Amino acid sequence: MAVKEATxxxxxxxxxxxxxxxxxxxGHAWCAAFVSxxxxxxxxxxxRNAWSPALFPLARRYTKEQIQGGVIRRADLFAIYNQKLGRIDHVGIVQKMERNWILTVEGNVNNGVLSKRRSLATIYAFSNWLD
Structure with a gap:
């Protein structure tokens, strides 16, 4: 059964x-809570945090060189940056890297949990909470 918001x-x-x-x-945004x-x-x-920017501390972020080197793996996190807010405002889980794309699992997208295919060009940061 798919997860959808009630209202x-x-x-x-x-x-x-x-x-x-x-x-x-x-009533609160829940993408980071879903990931947690x-x-x-x-x-x-x-x-274990509902604030998406908190899931990307510098100590856990991958560098551009690491990303280009192909270190992103299943269960790493990705961030979407909102220019208007001036901060990260969405987080999800990487399922798979495919050249210039990632396949994801994310909560609070179209009022539910979805798998999406996102261009790497739209990703602001990746973080590692597995190690």
């Missing part, structure tokens, strides 16, 4: 479960 307002049983994992209730929940289900204690 399109960051709500619904599964969405609220993701948010609760990071200490928030319904997935890591928790995989037995990893971190990240």
């Amino acid at each position: 399109g307002n960051n709500d619904g049983p599964r969405v609220e479960e993701y948010l609760a994992y990071t200490g928030f209730g319904k 929940w997935c890591y928790g289900k995989a037995g990893l204690p971190a990240p």
Whole structure:
């Protein structure tokens, strides 16, 4: 069964479960909470944060050289930057790298959890929470 918001307002049983994992209730943006929940289900204690910029500290970010060298792997995180807000405002999980594309799993896209194909040109940063 696909995960969808109940009313399109960051709500619904599964969405609220993701948010609760990071200490928030319904109505909050939940892409980072979804990522954190997935890591928790995989037995990893971190990240556990609903604020997407917090999932990209410099110590965990890949450098351009690392990215060009092909180090991005399954379960790394990717960030989308919002120029208007002046910050990262979306995060998801890398499923696979395909040349200049990534296949993803992300929450809070079209009011649900989706797999998407994104151009590397649209990705602001990648981070490693596996090591």
